Amino acid sequence: MIEVSLVTGYTMKTIGKIAKELNLSVETIRFYEREGIIQQPQKPLNGYRLYDDSISKQLQFICKAKALGFSLKEVSSLMSMDSNCSQVESLGLQKLNIIQNKISDLQRLEKVIKEMTNSCQSNNDQANCPLIDSLKWS
Amino acid sequence: MIEVSLVTGYTMKTIGKIAKELNLSVETIRFYEREGIIQQPQKPLNGYRLYDDSISKQLQFICKAKALGFSLKEVSSLMSMDSNCSQVESLGLQKLNIIQNKISDLQRLEKVIKEMTNSCQSNNDQANCPLIDSLKWS
DNA sequence: ATAAACTCTGTACATGGGTACAGAGTCAAG
DNA sequence: CTTGACTCTGTACCCATGTACAGAGTTTAT
Structure with missing residues (x-):
């Protein structure tokens, strides 16, 4: 059809x-x-x-x-x-703000997890995982 | 109690x-x-x-x-x-990877939306919104 | 002693963004 | 003409991560 x-x-x-x-x-x-x-x-x-x-x-x-x-x-x-441009712009800026906040949140996380996994890598103690430990006590 | x-x-x-x-x-x-x-x-x-x-x-x-x-x-x-450290590490690295990908996705978006809202700001044409337009045609 | 505040179990609902049928009708190719 | 591919409506379900409530029992404070 x-x-x-x-x-x-x-x-x-x-x-x-x-x-x-x-x-x-x-x-x-x-x-x-x-x-x-x-x-x-x-x-x-x-x-x-x-x-x-x-x-x-x-x-x-x-x-x-x-x-x-x-x-x-x-x-x-x-x-x-x-085409109400100022309304659209404000929604865009709002979204931009959310995105930027997400980015910095994630960058903070990235740093923490990086440190944790690094400490795993240099860990020789089979009985203890530094990543787990830092979740347990930090 | x-x-x-x-x-x-x-x-x-x-x-x-x-x-x-x-x-x-x-x-x-x-x-x-x-x-x-x-x-x-x-x-x-x-x-x-x-x-x-x-x-x-x-x-x-x-x-x-x-x-x-x-x-x-x-x-x-x-x-x-x-405390299986290598398993934990691998889960951590996996999460790290996801986080890093998310960050770069978001940074790309940030760039695009920034450009779009900027073009809104310098727009004098009431009848057309550049952000909407770029979604329509880009 | 009584009322307020707490707890229990079990179940249903919320969100966002779809996905997956069932059962029936329609269209296109050979 | 038949078979397969498509479409329709309506409804239920999926995921993760909880939240909300009803109806009943218990504890605590006054």
């Missing part, structure tokens, strides 16, 4: 096609629709969803924003803010 | 006491027990859990290991490996 719009000459795609194209699962796309993150697509008589380019672009938008660390709720916000 | 061991002179604590001491919730402690992460505590006739210092230390161990980014399952492993 391939439908071509008379107006735009555009090919509409079934859910399976678009899923394969965007490397998403069919279930995931239906899930996004259920959650109101993408629009409802057209449904001809047979009830099959048919996607045009605009919904496909929405899906790509979601994928990219998710890759930047935005949650689905935030993606939703972003899409509805559309 | 305070119980004092005749042998060690040790005070046993009820779940509420130990929860307050370790800043955990009572439910969480019971949850750890259900999941087999901590030992079953003694239960006298009234059925109340009574905790001695050893279980308290197990709980502290869990809190610290969790703070280092170990999952409960991993904490469990760590506790049962006890």
